[in-house]
Amino acid sequence: MVSPPSSTAPQRPAVLDRDRPLERIPVAERKGVASVAVVIAGFGFFTPTMITGGAVASEFSFATFAVLALTAAAVLALYIAALGIAAGRTGLTTVLLSRLVLGRIGGKWASILLGGTQIGWYGITIAVLGDLLGTALGVPTWPVVLLGGIAMAVTAYYGFRGIELLSWISVPLMTALCVWIAVGAVGNAGGWSGLLAQDGAGTLSVGAALTLLIGTFVSGGTQIGNWTRFAAGGRLAFGVTAVTIMVVQSAMLLFGGIGATGFGEPDFSGILIMTGSIGLAVFLIISNLWTTNDNAAYAFGVAGAELTGRPDKRPFIVGGVALAIVLALTGVTDGLTTFLVVLGVLIPPLGGAIIGTFVGPWRRRDPGTDLDAVGPVRLPGLIAYLGGTAAAVAGAWFDLGIPAVQGIVVAALLAALLPAATGARAVQL
Template identity: 45%
Template sequence: MSSSIGNRDDVAPAAGEIDPDYPIDPVPQHARKSLFSLAIVLLGFTFFTPTMLAGAQIGAAFEVGSLIWVLLLGSAVLGVYVAAIGGIGARTGLTTVMMCRYSLGTSGAKLASLLLGGTQVGWYGVTVATLAGLTASALDWTGRGVEIALMIAGGAVMGITAYYGYKGMYALSIVSVPLLLVLAGWVTWRSLDEVGGWSGLTAIVPTETMTIAAAVTIVVGTFASGGTQAPNWTRFARTPSAGFWACVVAFLVGELLMLGFGAIGAISFGEGDFVLVLYQLGLVGWGLVFLVANLWTTNDNTAYNFGVAGAEIANSRSKKPFVIGGVVLGTLLAITGIYDNLIEYLVWLGILIPPLGGVVIGDFLARWRGGMPAASGLPSVEWRNLGAYVVAAVAAWWSNEAGWFIPPVVGVVVAVVAVLAVQRGRRPVAEPVG
């Protein structure tokens, strides 16, 4: 078999103007980005306030020595999984939902697009509501009208960089990521000073209890869904190794830093919300800067995700109409309060979405390592892999219900093994392009 379709510039595109973000096409070599560029964009994605809240929750249950190892283990599990699928995205040049066309079939991939895109719209609404609520609280603004106005403004602004695609997200992240690191690092230093340095921190006794498995599940769950869509950015990598290492930097190192900053701030100040820690230090202005930059760099990635998912469903060369539509819908969810009812549903992300990534990884290992076939030769539904996904999702659900091991990891591992089993010895449905 020949080289991957994502490494070729001569693949004939379909008719119509091509979006510079190539939502349904392999990214050509001339549009590929550097490792630094990818790492910055992905760090902007993983620098997320709820991740710090997760670190605070875990930090209350472990002594500092054990806490470090637990956070490292959870970040390593997440980082390895995301790096694996991110490397495949770099090799193929395709988004996650487009790779699902190869794994689930042209019609079967619609399930993945609806699941990935739909849940991202929900997350967009949750984040818009969070931003509006904390901003109103910080500025002591009251009234439902004010909150709605903040939701509309926040929803529109956060969608702008996603509308302009990779270029817009990179421009935002190159400014916000260093700022977030400086602010978080400074507060962590103040936190250590608050408790008498490292020795004082290590002397603090945990106030909660939690198993290591539960702690790792929380860490992995913070970005199990978002990480599954890492190929949406790593497909721009110049080499598969660049895509792999960009994910390691963002989802292992970046995730570990956010968890650590959140845990140390919470242990020292008794406050799990990092933004409120800034408020306690009298830094309301900087707290707002941190909040806006933190949520914006993640939510524009969220909007980008549902943009490319919509493009796959409609087989559209442009993601922009779907970015706009998703932003409007997500903002409406925030305004109407429906997002309150989505939280329990969003918990299912760690059960339903990682198995999709496992199917892609398993299918790539089983059939596509030598190259991707022409899209015209794909079946409508790849029933074997769809069955493997269902089995993996059920296994992840059972793991969650039984409290056994880490549900997202169970889903990924079962999916990979199941696909390798059902696809063993089967050749691709069509010869690779080239």
């Protein structure tokens, strides 16, 4: 007679959240190239990037602007892809990478900084949604803000799969629509010869222009680990991220420049409203903002999970969205943009510290550290982050160079070199 299995046998714990916000993503649960690429592409369709492209295009000849746009896209692609490979090799979110680099206390700071910033941007985005759709449809803004804020959280609530599904629907349609509008803008400017004949105002320096072009997405791009951790390997994560970011960011900046030159309006949804294509404008507005905002909700969801130690991002998505809706409905977001731009100076050095640690002490591999065994402070990473932040703040204060890039470079160099200089005992306290 065979005895029944013992009730005291160890049971494998059920996974509370299949996106594993407090764990490494197992190799068996990784995604293919197309899945990761389409999610990154949806994240990169960012209306403020188009508007910035239009603003910079008005200051230069179009040929010069195109070179600047491609340069900015290349810088962003290299930086974001470097973070992408770190997440792909370790299977960790950006905030969990921050815990390994800075220590448990530093990880909490990263969660507050990255999560709080994304809640703010979520509120700003749904406020923009309310204004644009209210104008296009002639309806009050508050119902749009409320319903849009809730709807945009649904795909993030369901995790990577929900974001991927939305991206597969929205990205191809948005791309086709943007190309169609761009062709019309070129025609309205008198063809490519007319476009290239445009002269800019010439009041903006090259350094300031690159600061604007890079700055629109450098802070958001630091969150890339939330999605590249699902890539099937580090090289794949680097390649997919680099190509996707380069293509999407170049397109967004150039589309904005073409729209501003051809129609005097960098935002393509604004062009559609001007030309009376209200239905297409509504589609573009909703798709563009949704594919960015669900990524923001996902980001503050995993940040909340790390901050509290609860292995489920969903309650924090709900709470963050509720707070963002309140911010949007009370008009707080009107004064929040400048504050968030200031916070943006603090975020890129965090990415630099992660990259430097990954390339240096970790030798481009997963260090295999138990996430629950990380000490309160890791001095090399913390010093690197503070040094990079000081460089970024100094650049912004004295209007020198490109603050975000300087912060990344200084933090990365310090993170790569300090462990050898300080010795193993100083690494963790």
